[in-house]
Amino acid sequence: MSRIGKKPISLPNKVTIDIKGQHIAVKGPKGSLELDLPSKVKVNQEGETVLVEREDDSRTARERHGLSRTLVANMIEGVSKGFEKRLSIQGVGYRAQAQGTKLTLNVGYSKPVEMTMPKGINIAVENNTQVIVSGIDKAIVGNTAAKIRAVRPPEPYKGKGIRYVDEFVRRKAGKAGKK
Known part of the structure; x- marks a missing residue:
């Protein structure tokens, strides 16, 4: 498991995340950002935390797991703090x-x-x-x-x-x- 990819992302106050398949939209006080995630990676929201998981243990899924988690975390930080x-x-x-x-x-x-x-x-x-x-x-x-x-x-x-x-x-x- 990716050390970075398995860390949960906490959602700050006033930040909302909308997940539709591979498309993610994040809205916050500073603005909104959208991202299409690569295949083999999926995002789940559980309460005030967001988890990025990979579909299988293939090489491409492992490569994209940590990257996708970092991209989502940067989107959340960007719309809240900038x-x-x-x-x-x-x-x-x-x-x-x-x-x-x-x-x-x-x-x-x-x-x-x-x-x-x-x-x-x-x-x-x-x-x-x-x-x-x-x-x-x-x-x-x-x-x-x-x-x-x-x-x-x-x-x-x-x-x-x-x-x-x-x-x-x-x-x-x-x-x-x-x-």
Whole structure:
């Protein structure tokens, strides 16, 4: 049995789950999410807990068991609490601005880089150097943060670029001068 897959998922208050075969719909205070589960996996609700079970012990069922449980748990957490990723911009003259669903990054290129955020993603900028990406779908939040970071990844010599707040960038010494 999968260690992750056999754990029950508790439903917080104000979160409802609707299971119709392989289709799951989760509604909560932050919004609603839907997911079609892969075959060989089924979801059962027992009171305030949700259990993900596999139909048999085939290899594909075992592979999908833990994955499906994690996807359902992330949906429930997303509609109740939401997810957020924080990015930090480091470098002289590097800054960000948010206008509605657009993020404008000035990160050393000849022109500012404009990015349009996908539906369901909220963007906030603090102190022109802190970008906060938030939403209810963990995968979209993570992918959007990764795309923003990819505009100017941190470089190892001066550390300039866009990085996650908790990311450590290993620095290199650079050239040794002539003696």
